[in-house]
Amino acid sequence: MSRVRPALIPFALFWAIGVRAAVPTEGEGIPTVGRPVDLPFSEASGWFEVRVRAEPTSLSVESPLTFTMVVRAVQPARQEPQRLDLRQLPEFAEAFYIDDVGEQAARPDARTWEFSYRLKPRRPEVRAIPSVPFVYFNPYLLTTKKGFQVLYTDPIPLTVSPRETVQVPVRGPEGAFVLSTDSEVWEHRMPWTPPSGTALAALALTPPLGCVVWYLAWRRLYPDAARLAGQRRSRAARRAIGALQGGGRLPLGPRAARMASIVADYLQQRLDWTVAEPTPREVAQLLEQRGCSASVVAQAVRFFEWCDSARFVPEEESPLAGAERKDVAVRLILAVESESDGAPK
Amino acid sequence: MNLRVAANGRHIAFALLVAGFSCSPVGGTSEADREILESVDRAFQEGIRSRQDREQARPHFRQAARNLEELRRRGANNAMLYRNLGNAYLLADDLPRALLSYHRGLRLSPNDAALNELLAEARQLVVYPPSGDLGRPRREDRAAWMPYVPGEWLMGATLACYVVGCVAATRSRMVRQTRYLLGGLFFLSASALCAGGLLVRIAEERERAAHPLVVVARDEMPVRRGNGMAFPPRYETPLNRGVEGRLLLEREGWVQVELSGGEIGWLPREAVLLDES
Numbered sequence: 001m002s003r004v005r006p007a008l009i010p011f012a013l014f015w016a017i018g019v020r021a022a023v024p025t026e027g028e029g030i031p032t033v034g035r036p037v038d039l040p041f042s043e044a045s046g047w048f049e050v051r052v053r054a055e056p057t058s059l060s061v062e063s064p065l066t067f068t069m070v071v072r073a074v075q076p077a078r079q080e081p082q083r084l085d086l087r088q089l090p091e092f093a094e095a096f097y098i099d100d101v102g103e104q105a106a107r108p109d110a111r112t113w114e115f116s117y118r119l120k121p122r123r124p125e126v127r128a129i130p131s132v133p134f135v136y137f138n139p140y141l142l143t144t145k146k147g148f149q150v151l152y153t154d155p156i157p158l159t160v161s162p163r164e165t166v167q168v169p170v171r172g173p174e175g176a177f178v179l180s181t182d183s184e185v186w187e188h189r190m191p192w193t194p195p196s197g198t199a200l201a202a203l204a205l206t207p208p209l210g211c212v213v214w215y216l217a218w219r220r221l222y223p224d225a226a227r228l229a230g231q232r233r234s235r236a237a238r239r240a241i242g243a244l245q246g247g248g249r250l251p252l253g254p255r256a257a258r259m260a261s262i263v264a265d266y267l268q269q270r271l272d273w274t275v276a277e278p279t280p281r282e283v284a285q286l287l288e289q290r291g292c293s294a295s296v297v298a299q300a301v302r303f304f305e306w307c308d309s310a311r312f313v314p315e316e317e318s319p320l321a322g323a324e325r326k327d328v329a330v331r332l333i334l335a336v337e338s339e340s341d342g343a344p345k
Numbered sequence: 346m347n348l349r350v351a352a353n354g355r356h357i358a359f360a361l362l363v364a365g366f367s368c369s370p371v372g373g374t375s376e377a378d379r380e381i382l383e384s385v386d387r388a389f390q391e392g393i394r395s396r397q398d399r400e401q402a403r404p405h406f407r408q409a410a411r412n413l414e415e416l417r418r419r420g421a422n423n424a425m426l427y428r429n430l431g432n433a434y435l436l437a438d439d440l441p442r443a444l445l446s447y448h449r450g451l452r453l454s455p456n457d458a459a460l461n462e463l464l465a466e467a468r469q470l471v472v473y474p475p476s477g478d479l480g481r482p483r484r485e486d487r488a489a490w491m492p493y494v495p496g497e498w499l500m501g502a503t504l505a506c507y508v509v510g511c512v513a514a515t516r517s518r519m520v521r522q523t524r525y526l527l528g529g530l531f532f533l534s535a536s537a538l539c540a541g542g543l544l545v546r547i548a549e550e551r552e553r554a555a556h557p558l559v560v561v562a563r564d565e566m567p568v569r570r571g572n573g574m575a576f577p578p579r580y581e582t583p584l585n586r587g588v589e590g591r592l593l594l595e596r597e598g599w600v601q602v603e604l605s606g607g608e609i610g611w612l613p614r615e616a617v618l619l620d621e622s
Contacts, residue, residue, distance in 0.1 A: 167398040170406075173466035175459060176432040177396070179389045179409070180425050185416070186378055187423045191452050192496045194547040207508045211515040218519060225519075 030079065030137045034148050040088045044081035044136035047074040050151045054119075054129055058159040062097070064118045067129060069153065073111040075140055081105075083115050084132065091130040096121060121160045129156040237337050240266035244326055256310035259329050263303065266333055280304040287336070296335045303328050378419060385412040385429070392436060399438070406437035424454035428463065435467055440587045441562040441618050443467050448558055449622055455493040471587030472564075479580055480561075480588035483605040496546040503543050506536035556591040558620040559602050561612065568610030572599035579610040592619060 030045050051070045059065055071081045083105060086092040099118040106114040119129065134151040141147055195203070218225075243262045250258065260277075267273050267283070271290055275282055280301045287297045306325060392405030410433035417426060427450030435443035447464040451457060473481050510532030517525030564585045567578035594601035598614045 165400065168400075170392075170396045170399045170402045170436050171470075172432075172436050173463060175463050175466070176435045177393055178432065179386060179429050181382055181386055182425065184423055184425045185382060185429065186421050188420050189423045189453050192550070194496065194550045195500075203504060204507075207511040211511045215515050215518060 031147070035137075036135055036148060036150060039133045039135050039150065040084050041135045042071075042081040042084060043079060044071070044077065045079035045139055046077035046136065047138055047140050048072065048077070048081065048134070048136050048151070049074055050132075050134045050153055052129070052132060052153040052156060054156045054158070057156060058161075059121065060161045061122070061124050061163040062120050063163075064099070064120050065158075067117045067119050067156075069115045069117075069132060069134070071113045071115070071134065077111075078139060079137075081113055081134075081136065084134070086117055086119075086132070089130070089132070092119075095123070095126045095130070121158065124160045124162045126158060126160045128158050131155050234270060234337065236266050236269040237333050240333055241330055244329055253311050256307045256325070259325065260304060260307035260311070263329055263332065267336070270336065278304070280308070292336065292339045296332070296339055299328070299332050299335060303332050378416065378421070381412050381416050381419075385409050385416070385433075388412065389429075389433060396436075403437050406433050407439075409433040410437055410439070410442070422453070424450040424457050424460060426450075427453070428457070428460055431460075431463060431467070435463075435470075440467065440470055441560040444471075444587055444589065445558065445560050445618050445620055448620065452553075455495055468587070472585040473588070474582035477582065478606050479582055479608060480584050480590070480604050481606070482589060494542060494546075496543065496550060499539050499543040499546055503536050503539035506532045506539060510536055556593060556603070559590045559592045559600060559612075560618045560620075561586050561588040561590075561616065562618050563616045566612055566616050568602075568604075568608070568612060570610065572596050572601070572611045576611065580608065584612075 030043075035041060049072050051072075052068065053070070054065050054067045056065055069084070083103065086096075086098050092098060097120040099120075106116070108114065131152045131154060134153065136149055136151075137147050138149045139147065141149075240262050244259060264276070264278055267278070267286065268275075271286060273286055275286075278286070283300050283304050284297050287300055303325070306328075310325075388405045388409040392402045392409065395401040395405065410430060413426065413430045413433060417430070427446045431443045431446035431450065434440075434446060444464065444467050447460055447467060450460045451464065454460065468482060471480075473479070510529045513525050513529030513532060515529075517523075517529055561584045565583045566585075567583045568580050569576040570579045588604070590602040590604045592600055593603050593609065595614065599611050600614050600617055600619070601609065601611050602617070603609050
């Protein structure tokens with residue numbers, strides 16, 4: 001038995017403790033040291049072999065195929081393999097849409113695990129299912145540094161055809177399938193925008209101001225026309241003359257009374273008179289006070305005298321005479337109008 | 346002489362009437378514009394030729410829409426352009442942009458029957474919630490037979506009636522004839538009537554400027570209670586693309602929108618199209 005040199009005893013103890021920690025015995029966990037960091041770990045401990053199969057291997061884009069990975073234990077497994085997430089493998093994620101068929105592995109026998117996936121090729125350029133790296137821990141190896149093993153499955157060739165497309169027509173109203181190429185297409189039109197308050201005020205004030213200016217200029221340029229306009233028949237005269245046109249079918253007496261009443265009303269309105277049923281003398285006085293000429297006064301007296309005589313001393317008279325009296329009344333009103341400029345209207 | 350003065354008054358009235366109209370076409374056509382329109386026509390016709398297969402046709406319609414947008418960027422702005430643009434977007438399956446284009450065209454030409462019809466048909470493609478009226482466009486208050494009177498028309502009519510009424514009233518003062526007075530009263534009454542319509546139109550325009558149109562551009566957009574994903578949805582049913590509303594507020598990448606039924610909520614800014622024209 002060789003002697004151990006005392007200086008080497010600490011190193012020997014350190015080696016023994018390290019090995020003890022790294023190599024698991026049955027029922028112990030899998031070490032983390034030495035585990036490949038860039039590949040998904042199956043969590044399996046034992047001695048395994050792996051096979052893969054796919055069905056179908058000829059399909060169209062985005063059609064599903066079933067990919068099955070069969071893991072078989074060559075020696076009794078100390079820890080069962082877990083399902084690998086193929087999405088963690090870039091070759092798979094880029095080439096396939098990946099659906100898990102089921103979380104639980106199928107167990108055809110005690111030593112076999114079958115993991116199924118549904119893969120859909122993304123593109124027709126996908127030529128094969130790439131190899132899957134199966135990482136497991138092998139406690140049966142003597143050299144613990146090589147305890148983690150990686151088995152690469154064989155790629156499975158695929159034939160992916162372009163997707164069979166169903167032609168779907170463009171939907172839309174028939175009016176939408178029309179393109180107008182008239183010259184109007186180039187035009188630049190601005191939508192209407194409301195004017196500002198200032199602009200609205202200016203537009204509201206401009207016409208009346210313009211009309212006021214127009215009216216003043218007209219009065220200045222045409223003074224005679226303005227004066228004549230002031231001497232136009234007043235509203236009272238128009239109303240009286242209009243009223244005189246009616247009442248033709250009445251007997252002479254009532255007709256005369258009606259005419260006298262109309263002319264008296266006119267004189268009340270036009271000359272601010274308050275007498276309701278004036279006598280010829282009162283009419284004469286009024287007109288003289290208002291500055292009417294003697295002929296107009298005489299004309300008025302004659303008219304009212306005739307009316308009185310027709311009302312109170314009825315005598316036979318032809319309808320023509322009545323019509324003439326109506327004309328006399330109209331002429332009287334027009335005469336008063338022409339000689340009463342400036343009176344209230 | 347009086348006739349001459351009256352004629353001058355009529356000229357003033359006409360000048361005011363003309364000033365009331367602010368809508369007039371401007372601008373010319375360049376060779377580049379023509380080329381763009383030709384390319385639009387080519388792409389659109391190609392799309393129509395392959396309309397039985399939407400996968401083939403849609404890229405052509407999209408190309409036509411892009412070219413029409415280029416035409417718009419170069420200054421074209423009219424109802425026909427927007428009708429073409431709406432058609433191209435609609436056939437390219439971009440419903441929100443189609444709706445926005447039709448609305449823009451109708452703003453320029455409110456009585457365009459084809460545009461109104463296309464807008465109505467495009468709205469039928471919007472997927473509204475099966476129950477309730479959330480997001481559904483409100484029915485127009487105006488009767489279908491009644492034409493929309495544009496603001497510039499109302500303004501012109503108001504001014505014209507106002508001027509004619511003032512002139513007639515002034516003339517009645519000059520010649521003391523009842524017919525002028527009656528005519529003046531008639532036109533001033535008509536002017537007041539038109540002014541009422543004009544005020545309504547001005548209020549509508551100001552409302553539209555303050556709250557522009559918003560069209561939802563994505564499907565399944567929940568209307569939230571606040572401007573953030575942390576806020577819960579206000580309504581159980583989300584909105585789909587094509588639903589229209591009015592912008593109330595914009596804040597930190599979110600927009601507050603009022604839907605046609607008066608419902609108010611927040612949507613992400615990138616999920617809506619905003620009529621900023």
